[in-house]
Amino acid sequence: xxxxxxxxxxxxxxxxxxxxxxxxxxxxxxxxxxxxxxxxxxxxxxxxxxxxxxxxxxxxxxxxxxxxxxxxxxxxxxxxxxxxxxxxxxxxxxxxxxxxxxxxxxxxxxxxxxxxxxxxxxxxxxxxxxxxxxxxxxxxxxxxxxxxxxxxxxxxxxxxxxxxxxxxxxxxxxxxxxxxxxxxxxxxxxxxxxxxxxxxxxxxxxxxxxxxxxxxxxxxxxxxxxxxxxxxxxxxxxxxxxxxxxxxxxxxxxxxxxxxxxxxxxxxxxxxxxxxxxxxxxxxxxxxxxxxxxxxxxxxxxx
Amino acid sequence: xxxxxxxxxxxxxxxxxxxxxxxxxxxxxxxxxxxxxxxxxxxxxxxxxxxxxxxxxxxxxxxxxxxxxxxxxxxxxxxxxxxxxxxxxxxxxxxxxxxxxxxxxxxxxxxxxxxxxxxxxxxxxxxxxxxxxxxxxxxxxxxxxxxxxxxxxxxxxxxxxxxxxxxxxxxxxxxxxxxxxxxxxxxxxxxxxxxxxxxxxxxxxxxxxxxxxxxxxxxxxxxxxxxxxxxxxxxxxxxxxxxxxxxxxxxxxxxxxxxxxxxxxxxxxxxxxxxxxxxxxxxxxxxxxxxxxxxxxxxxxxx
Numbered sequence: 001x002x003x004x005x006x007x008x009x010x011x012x013x014x015x016x017x018x019x020x021x022x023x024x025x026x027x028x029x030x031x032x033x034x035x036x037x038x039x040x041x042x043x044x045x046x047x048x049x050x051x052x053x054x055x056x057x058x059x060x061x062x063x064x065x066x067x068x069x070x071x072x073x074x075x076x077x078x079x080x081x082x083x084x085x086x087x088x089x090x091x092x093x094x095x096x097x098x099x100x101x102x103x104x105x106x107x108x109x110x111x112x113x114x115x116x117x118x119x120x121x122x123x124x125x126x127x128x129x130x131x132x133x134x135x136x137x138x139x140x141x142x143x144x145x146x147x148x149x150x151x152x153x154x155x156x157x158x159x160x161x162x163x164x165x166x167x168x169x170x171x172x173x174x175x176x177x178x179x180x181x182x183x184x185x186x187x188x189x190x191x192x193x194x195x196x197x198x199x200x201x202x203x204x205x206x207x208x209x210x211x212x213x214x215x216x217x218x219x220x221x222x223x224x225x226x227x228x229x230x231x232x233x234x235x236x237x238x239x240x241x242x243x244x245x246x247x248x249x250x251x252x253x254x255x256x257x258x259x260x261x262x263x264x265x266x267x268x269x270x271x272x273x274x275x276x277x278x279x280x281x282x283x284x285x286x287x288x289x290x291x292x293x294x295x296x297x298x299x300x301x302x303x
Numbered sequence: 304x305x306x307x308x309x310x311x312x313x314x315x316x317x318x319x320x321x322x323x324x325x326x327x328x329x330x331x332x333x334x335x336x337x338x339x340x341x342x343x344x345x346x347x348x349x350x351x352x353x354x355x356x357x358x359x360x361x362x363x364x365x366x367x368x369x370x371x372x373x374x375x376x377x378x379x380x381x382x383x384x385x386x387x388x389x390x391x392x393x394x395x396x397x398x399x400x401x402x403x404x405x406x407x408x409x410x411x412x413x414x415x416x417x418x419x420x421x422x423x424x425x426x427x428x429x430x431x432x433x434x435x436x437x438x439x440x441x442x443x444x445x446x447x448x449x450x451x452x453x454x455x456x457x458x459x460x461x462x463x464x465x466x467x468x469x470x471x472x473x474x475x476x477x478x479x480x481x482x483x484x485x486x487x488x489x490x491x492x493x494x495x496x497x498x499x500x501x502x503x504x505x506x507x508x509x510x511x512x513x514x515x516x517x518x519x520x521x522x523x524x525x526x527x528x529x530x531x532x533x534x535x536x537x538x539x540x541x542x543x544x545x546x547x548x549x550x551x552x553x554x555x556x557x558x559x560x561x562x563x564x565x566x567x568x569x570x571x572x573x574x575x576x577x578x579x580x581x582x583x584x585x586x587x588x589x590x591x592x593x594x595x596x597x598x599x600x601x602x603x604x605x606x
Contacts, residue, residue: 081384
C-alpha cells in the first residue's frame with residue numbers, strides 16, 4: 001500500500017515543552033521509531049506541521065534588528081529544511097540501510113481570490129502592544145488581531161490548489177523512497193497579480209491536514225493518516241459519556257460537529273479524501289500508527 | 304549532457320550587499336535567468352553556497368536568548384530550505400512550464416577522524432569579546448580564534464565522503480528534473496562514536512566546491528562548473544601581467560599556486576574531478592554560463 005502520514009505539530013514539539021533543538025530531535029526520534037515498521041511494510045510519504053517552529057523563527061527574526069525580518073514563505077521554507085532534515089536523519093537511523101529516503105521542498109499554489117484572504121485568522125509570531133502593532137500594521141501592511149491582552153499578527157489560511165513538485169514526489173515513491181514533503185502545509189505560492197505569470201511567495205499558512213489531503217489524493221494513496229496525540233475522534237469529548245468513533249462514513253460524521261480548533265479540520269479533510277477517492281482515511285495516535293494503517297485502531301473513515 | 308553547476312556565494316549575496324530577503328531574491332533571479340538556457344539544452348543539477356546565510360542565521364540565534372542557539376547542522380538545513388526554495392521558484396518562473404524541478408535536502412557524511420577536526424579553520428557566526436568567547440568556549444565546547452580585534456567561532460572543514468540522497472537525485476535527473484541539492488556543501492553528518500551506528504549532525508562546514516565535486520562525480524556528470532563572479536582562473540592575478548587561463552590540464556595547473564582563500568579550492572576540485580573521471584570541469588563567471596558549459600568561456604580544465 002501507499003500510505004501518506006501527516007504528523008501533527010505535537011509529534012514534533014508538545015505544548016509547554018522547551019523549544020530546543022534537542023527536544024525536537026527527541027520527539028522526532030520517537031515519531032520515527034513508530035513510523036519505521038510502517039515503512040518496512042508499505043510505501044510511505046510523510047508530511048508534518050511547523051506551527052511552533054515557524055513561530056520561533058519569527059521571534060528570532062524580531063529579536064535581530066539589523067536586517068528586515070524575512071517573510072513568512074521563506075521562514076516556512078526554513079522549517080521544511082530543518083524539520084525535513086531531522087525526520088530523514090532519524091528515520092534513516094531506523095530503516096534498513098538500503099532503503100532510500102529524501103526530503104523535498106514543496107511549494108503549494110493558493111488562489112489570491114481565496115475568500116480566506118479577506119479574513120485572516122491564523123496567529124503567527126510574537127505578541128505586541130497595541131501601539132507596536134499599529135506601527136507594524138502601517139509599515140508592513142500586516143493585519144493584527146487581539147490575542148488575550150496583547151496583539152498578534154494574523155495571516156490567511158487559504159485552500160491548497162496544486163503541489164508543484166508532485167511529479168518528482170511520485171517518481172521517488174515509485175522507487176520505494178520514503179519521502180518527506182509538504183512540511184508545514186507547504187510553502188504558499190501564487191501567480192503574481194501583475195499578469196507576468198510569475199510564481200511568488202505568499203505570507204499565509206496552508207492547513208497541514210488539507211495540504212496533506214491534496215498530497216495523498218494526487219499520489220493515489222491507499223490510506224491517508226493524520227497522526228496526532230489522541231486515540232482518534234471522540235463523540236462528547238471531555239464529558240463522562242465520551243466515546244471513540246472507531247469507524248464511520250463521511251455521511252455519518254456529517255451528523256456531528258467537531259471543534260474548528262482541534263478535530264474539525266481533520267474530520268473534514270478525512271471525509272473529503274474518502275468522498276473523492278473511495279479510499280480510506282484515518283485519525284489517531286502516532287503510537288498506534290501501525291494498527292491505524294492496518295485499519296484496526298484510531299478513527300477509520302471509510303466509503 | 305548532464306551538467307552540475309555550483310553557484311558561488313557571491314551569486315546569492317555579494318559582499319557588502321544588504322542581507323535582506325529582497326536582495327537575495329533579486330540575485331537569485333539573475334542567476335536563474337542565466338541558468339535557464341543551460342537547463343533547456345541539458346540535464347541540470349544546481350548546488351549553492353550558504354556562507355552569508357548561515358552566518359546571518361547564527362546572528363539571529365544569538366539575538367534571541369529565550370531558547371539555546373540551534374546547532375550549525377540545523378542552521379545548514381534551514382539554509383538549504385530557504386535558498387533551495389528561492390532558486391526553484393525563480394527557476395520555475397523561467398523554465399518551460401512542463402519542466403519538472405525539485406530541491407532535495409542533502410546530508411553528506413564526513414569522517415570524525417578527518418584531520419580537519421584537529422585544526423578548525425572556518426569562521427562562523429558573530430564576533431565576541433575575549434571574555435564572552437572564553438565563557439562560550441567553556442559552556443559549549445566551541446573553539447574560538449582571533450578575527451581582527453575580536454574573537455569568533457571556528458569549525459572544521461572536513462572532506463565530503465558520501466551523499467546519502469544520491470540515488471533519489473539520480474532518479475530525478477533521469478526524469479529530466481532540474482534538481483537543487485548539496486546546498487551549503489551539504490549538511491555534515493557522521494556515524495556516532497558510541498558504536499550505535501546512528502547518523503548524527505556535525506557542527507562543521509563542508510567546502511561547497513568539494514561537496515559539489517563529489518556530487519558531480521557520483522552523478523556521472525559530463526561537465527562540472529563552478530560559477531563565480533570572475534571570468535575564470537588567472538595567472539599573476541592583480542598584477543599588470545595577469546592573464547586568463549582558458550584551457551589547461553590538471554598537470555599544467557599543478558605548476559602554479561592559487562590562493563587558498565579564493566581560487567585554490569576551486570582549481571583543486573576541478574583537477575580532482577578531471578583526474579578521477581576524464582571528463583571536463585570549468586570555472587568562470589555566471590553571466591557566461593552557457594558558453595562555459597559549451598567549453599568556449601571561463602577556465603576549462605581538461606584531461
